[in-house]
Amino acid sequence: MRGKGGRQTIRDLAAMAGVSISTASKALNDTGRMGEETRQRVKRVAREIGFRPNALAQGLLSKRSFTIGLLTNDTYGRFTLPVMAGVSEALVDRGVSVFLCAIEDDPALGQVHVDAMLDKQVDGIIATGKRVDRRLPIDLSDVPVPVVYAFTEGGPDSVSFRSDDAQGARLAVEWLKASGRQRIVHVTGPQDFFSVRERSGAFRAVVGEGAAVLFGEWSETWGRDAVDGLWSASGEKPDALFCGNDQIARGAVDALRERGIRVPEDVAIVGFDNWEIVAAQMRPPLTSVDMDLKELGRQAGLTILALAEGQPVEPGVRTLPCRLVVRQSCGVGSPETEKRR
Amino acid sequence: MRGKGGRQTIRDLAAMAGVSISTASKALNDTGRMGEETRQRVKRVAREIGFRPNALAQGLLSKRSFTIGLLTNDTYGRFTLPVMAGVSEALVDRGVSVFLCAIEDDPALGQVHVDAMLDKQVDGIIATGKRVDRRLPIDLSDVPVPVVYAFTEGGPDSVSFRSDDAQGARLAVEWLKASGRQRIVHVTGPQDFFSVRERSGAFRAVVGEGAAVLFGEWSETWGRDAVDGLWSASGEKPDALFCGNDQIARGAVDALRERGIRVPEDVAIVGFDNWEIVAAQMRPPLTSVDMDLKELGRQAGLTILALAEGQPVEPGVRTLPCRLVVRQSCGVGSPETEKRR
DNA sequence: GTCAAATGAGAAAACGTTTTCTCATCGAGA
DNA sequence: TCTCGATGAGAAAACGTTTTCTCATTTGAC
Numbered sequence A, B: 001m002r003g004k005g006g007r008q009t010i011r012d013l014a015a016m017a018g019v020s021i022s023t024a025s026k027a028l029n030d031t032g033r034m035g036e037e038t039r040q041r042v043k044r045v046a047r048e049i050g051f052r053p054n055a056l057a058q059g060l061l062s063k064r065s066f067t068i069g070l071l072t073n074d075t076y077g078r079f080t081l082p083v084m085a086g087v088s089e090a091l092v093d094r095g096v097s098v099f100l101c102a103i104e105d106d107p108a109l110g111q112v113h114v115d116a117m118l119d120k121q122v123d124g125i126i127a128t129g130k131r132v133d134r135r136l137p138i139d140l141s142d143v144p145v146p147v148v149y150a151f152t153e154g155g156p157d158s159v160s161f162r163s164d165d166a167q168g169a170r171l172a173v174e175w176l177k178a179s180g181r182q183r184i185v186h187v188t189g190p191q192d193f194f195s196v197r198e199r200s201g202a203f204r205a206v207v208g209e210g211a212a213v214l215f216g217e218w219s220e221t222w223g224r225d226a227v228d229g230l231w232s233a234s235g236e237k238p239d240a241l242f243c244g245n246d247q248i249a250r251g252a253v254d255a256l257r258e259r260g261i262r263v264p265e266d267v268a269i270v271g272f273d274n275w276e277i278v279a280a281q282m283r284p285p286l287t288s289v290d291m292d293l294k295e296l297g298r299q300a301g302l303t304i305l306a307l308a309e310g311q312p313v314e315p316g317v318r319t320l321p322c323r324l325v326v327r328q329s330c331g332v333g334s335p336e337t338e339k340r341r
Numbered sequence C: 001g002t003c004a005a006a007t008g009a010g011a012a013a014a015c016g017t018t019t020t021c022t023c024a025t026c027g028a029g030a
Numbered sequence D: 001t002c003t004c005g006a007t008g009a010g011a012a013a014a015c016g017t018t019t020t021c022t023c024a025t026t027t028g029a030c
Helices: A010-017 A021-029 A036-049 A055-062 A080-092 A107-119 A165-178 A194-207 A220-232 A246-258 A293-308 B010-017 B021-029 B036-049 B055-062 B080-092 B107-119 B165-178 B194-207 B220-232 B246-258 B293-308
Strands: A067-072 A097-102 A124-128 A147-150 A159-163 A184-188 A213-215 A240-243 A268-272 A287-290 A316-320 A323-326 A337-339 B067-072 B097-102 B124-128 B147-150 B159-163 B184-188 B213-215 B240-243 B268-272 B287-290 B316-320 B323-326 B337-339
Touching (some): A010 A021, A010 A036, A067 A080, A067 A107, A067 A293, A080 A097, A080 A124, A080 B097, A097 B080, A097 B107, A107 B080, A124 A293, A147 A293, A165 A194, A165 A240, A165 A287, A165 A323, A184 A194, A184 A220, A213 A220, A220 A246, A246 A268, B010 B021, B010 B036, B080 B097, B080 B124, B080 B293, B097 B107, B124 B293, B165 B184, B165 B194, B165 B287, B165 B323, B184 B194, B184 B220, B184 B246, B194 B213, B213 B220, B240 B246, B246 B268, B293 B316
Parallel strands (some): A124 A147, A147 A159, A159 A316, A184 A240, A240 A268, B067 B097, B159 B316, B184 B213, B240 B268, B268 B287
Antiparallel strands (some): A097 B097, A323 A337, B287 B323
16 A cells, blocks of 8 residues: 555645644644544544655754764763763654664764764754763864753853762762772772772772772772782771772683682672673672662753753753663672662 | 844745745755856856755655664664764765664664664664674565674675684684694683684685684683683694684783783784774784784675665675784884784 | 524645746847 | 747646635524
């Protein structure tokens, strides 16, 4: 029943229902005045032929394309994918689709993508990255559509979302303390990362100003090296490590095992990021702080939608709470459990 | 200079250049007849005001939206992201943007996404997955636009792309043999995976029908267990392991190290997938077969474009060659090198 | 029985392009 | 001087919707 050249148009629908185009449109949108019988007839025919309006034509008129762009420079997608999933989830049942544009760190490529999206009349752009204190390689401050920043630095007066790393760190440390750990060391990444400073600041605030914090890099190797350093030094050994990400935690656990130190009996470990593919696969499975990036994506999606609809949104940075996903590496809760603040 | 309500239209451009709308359009598209001076004037004004045509309006008329959809059920994006990168790279400079739709394994969600894309008049759909012998949870055989399958099973008469796993396996094994290894064992995933059968088949074809193949799961744990099994059995030990993926390889390397067996001196290891974040971070860095998913994505992108333009494309499965990325775990080539067939 | 208001439905304009016609004007050949 | 083809440029239709306007008919009150 479908015309050979493409989809059925409202013109076909109107003809089949025996009404004019305008009446057909009004019937479908529940607007205008007409007999109830007419309205139902049009709807029935529409259902029968599977009529779906051409979004391009609608967009041309309404100036809404029900399309947004997601810009990212995160190649591995470790942060972008959960964000994307959240955005998509929040928007799909409102009929909004998402253009994904991976721009590496190339400003020219970024410009090409942004131009292409603007040509396609996106209703808004969500900028996302792999680092909360760096900007994308392209300036979005004067694109003619709303912009929301998620997990990347926005400009002043921008709307941005990031996780509350300080709260996440507190969550981890308080959990360790509550389970009786006395000598907690924080092994984390390079100090020039904003999140490293946030987390270590919160760590010190809870544990005490003299608390040991070791800065390094985001690698397994650093996790091993840190453990080697700690355990080859003289004096009392830590009974818990709070690691800056799951890879560091992984390295630490491996190094501890090689030294015959038991996790979690002798040393409890908590990681950060809850990167399932690392954390859940480890022996023992890793307790880790989850930044809930999907929720962050959801919020960003809802916000860009609100902006696109012209609703006012207060500029500023919104921080979203982290969750602690408890697994066996910290000695409590054998079945996987979850703890919010 | 930009009007308050939105972007400049060709109407504004025409007015500023002192010509009619039709002349403006023809000038920009290098069609129609007009004085060279007029054409240049229009183009100059267009450049000055940064005019860009509304793609929705163009699409309405041309029936091309310069938009395609990428459908995936790969949550982690381990396979989808490289494919996506390739697709995007191939299409961006032709002005095509990509809708990314993650549908998990939910047919209803898939239908919602497909409908949304069709409403938006995508020129085609690329279906991609995490497993080459499984279909997406939604039937695309009668969508009214071209479909290309990449790294997922398409129906009969479909156009699909996948990597040549047999060739990849041969590449690995021949490399090991060429470097003098005599007793190679293949440790891989579950036998019901097509790629497992392809790879193990090729492995046996090269090494000999009696060659040892151990099927298990895609985890580090299985890599460890396999090594434990091999080394606790009596008789001669392998001098090389060809692992079905990088995680198995990782587990194997760890288990070997714990037994005091040196990699690559005593046992050479080759993985599969070349998942950078695992392979390059390992100690020693892992030699691994790379399926070149980005190139696969590029090909899929170019193909869907050809189909969208009405060019004929032969249906069938196209296999793309794998590359061997040589790192230190197989004892040759200290600097990272690459080998094609 | 008259008139105003309410009701049902279609005509037409609008969105921003591209494309096909149509129409002057100009120069050249007779 | 007349006509013919080329040239330059605009008018209008088309794409598929939504929305505003208009108009005829019916209903209700007097």
